[in-house]
Amino acid sequence: MCGIVGLFLKDKSLEPKLGEMLTEMLVTMTDRGPDSAGIAVYGADAAGQGKLTVQSDDAERDFASLAEDLGTAIDAKVSLYQKDTHAVLVAPADKLDQMRQALRELRGNVRVMSAGDTIEIYKEVGLPKDVAARFEISKMGGSHGIGHTRMATESAVTTMGAHPFSTGPDQCLVHNGSLSNHNSLRRKLRREGIRIETENDTEVGAAYLTWKMQHGSTLGQALESSLEDLDGFFTFVVGTKDGFGVVRDPIACKPAVMAETDQYVAFGTEYRALANLPGIETARVWEPEPATVYFWNH
Amino acid sequence: MIMQTIDLEADGLRALNATLHAQKDDTNQTSWEVVNAKGSHAIAVGLDAPIEVTVRGSTGYYCGGMNKQATINVQGSAGPGVGENMMSGTIVVEGDASQYAGATGHGGLLVVKGNASSRCGISMKGIDIVVHGNIGHMSAFMAQSGNLVVCGDAGDALGDSLYEARIFVRGEVKSLGADCIEKEMRPEHLEILRDLLERAGADAKPEEFRRYGSARQLYNFDVDNAGAY
Known part of the structure; x- marks a missing residue:
């Protein structure tokens, strides 16, 4: 399970409402991930x-x-x-x-x-609505943000097991799915000197992207190579200073829906997360293709 | 005929489905609409009466699952598993359908006017599915019987490990799955197609389609086929 929401604003007049919109989206995904929640907000530079x-x-x-x-x-x-x-x-x-x-x-x-x-990440154990309230996410403005509701499968329910995971300056990763080769990859990355703190599979995914980028890959290239090197199920959403990216594994059994209007690009694990966005009735709504890397940038 | 309206947001999912389940064969309340769907799960599942249900907006998981007799119209897009295991009746999705539309369906007609995602008609057991647009990868995997009609293109591994379902595609097939082959289109197939296209309101000619079916090489184990499993 797990739920992901993402919102990338094109219309600057919506920026003061980013936190409020993201919080509402996040809370709709509670039953996909009631054990912990987190949010990355990109504010003013x-x-x-x-x-x-x-x-x-x-x-x-x-x-x-x-x-x-x-x-x-x-x-x-x-x-x-x-x-x-x-x-x-x-x-x-x-x-x-x-x-x-x-x-x-x-x-x-x-x-x-x-x-x-510009990035700030807040995450804790608890229901998404409680986590969002503790950090007053709904009062935050910003240009874009990503949220995650977690239903733990691969490791313990802890603050550090919650998403998003930082992958580098102004970058973060959230994940729906489960990686099956994370133990061997963790050993390999640790030998390469990458710091990995938990037994969580997604943290290994994040560390993998960090490692690739340290060796000269762009984030897009690192995501492309993740399709080869990561085994398991994943829909990843990555946040960058300028926007966000989406990639699904080739099997693509983890759901993902996108919506785009003149005002925003939005991501939801389910359409429910998008249902109350302004103008959703006339938005272009589609599912991202498997094994395809997408980016939206300012 | 007066249309009965159920507001999903105000009345809740249980009330919606309980009300629809209470309709019997001889009900005189045959026309229903569901408003404020907003991507909710399990809308109008398990119906068993000759009623018409119009859903305003997009639906979440399993809309119209296990349907018998009812005609369900989704005026939006449908989430994963629309019409899963349906037995009879008709479901029409005006927008797109997410993954595994019509999975394991035993009968009835599922029409998707937009595109359907991956695994459309997986393990179908007698349902007819007509997609006006394209379908995603691994569609009709292990499909046993019924017809899958695609007016657009099909994704990778179409009809993998297929049994006796018929697949008709008008556009390109990205790749065929194990044991799925193109087959001759005979007059009886054109008749089946003509009927389905007409009932699905699809503007396409049967002659424009190609037929795919099982090569029947995986039915019994043959050690030479071990690599294909």
Whole structure:
């Protein structure tokens, strides 16, 4: 099972409503994935600034004085805004890697959900409506976003097992399906020096894309080669700074529906997720073809 | 004849299906419409009365599954498994149908006016399916009997491991599955096609189609065929 929703806005006037629209889409997919949920939102690009979205199981302790401590460590102004178990750390973009390193040293328990100029990833265990409410997703604006509702099959129900998974700066991956060669691939990727934290199959998919891109592939090329190297069932949706991409395995038994109007491109595991979007009655609605990589970019 | 309207959002799925199931052979409420479908699952499943049901909007999984006698019209697109295991009656989808449309159907007529996705008519057992557009890969896999008519093109591995269902395609076939071959179109096949095209409102001539069927080489195990399984 699992449910995926995605929304890419062409009409800028809808941007303040991105979070609200995505939240409604996400909640319709609750019965496909009631155990955990996550969302990646791409917001405004602040010149020269980058951000890390981080998570802690002990947020009060870990986030207290974190901005000051990191600021001292990297010798730059760091700001922090906390949302429940997550916090977004904003710092000069050229110091982001340094900040990540400092974070590992200063707060070993804090996990990085996403890194980049515009991406923020929020994910937790619980019903999609509760997860969305905890992070006030419906109040967020942005140009595009991806959400996921998880029904776990391959690994435990934990925060780190929830989707989206970060695959690189301003990139993320969500997955519906199950990979069957993730154990051998995980061993191979770890030998290559790729950091993989959980026993989750999708994290291996995300790490695979990261590894391919580190070796010179574009995201599109990495997705193309995933059709060869990943065994199992998948519909992947990937988020990038400019838009999102979709690819389904050659068997394509995991459902996927797309809709496009002058105002947006939307993805849903089922049509139900799209049913309340504006102008859906006259939208072009279709299913993405198997083993075909699609991209929508600003 | 007065049309009865059921609002799926207000009344709920159980009320909808219970109301339709309560209709018997001699019901005088023969015309129904379902509004606010919004992709809901299991709309009008298990019907068994000569009634007409019009669904306004697109449907989710298994619309019209197990249908007997009823005529169901989906004024939108249908999600996976439309008309799955239907026994008789008619289902017409005005838009597209998702994967495994008409799967395991025993009888009746399923018409898709747009395209049908992968696995259309998988394991069909006597149903007739007419698709005005194209069909996806692995369609009519292990199809046992009935007719699959495709006015457009067919995807990969058409009719893989086919039994005795007939497949008629007007356009291109991307590839044939194991044990599926093109066969001669005889007069009786043209008659079957003419009747189905007419009943499905398809603007196509029987002579424009090619017929595909089973080569019957996989029915009994032959060690020389081991590679084909």
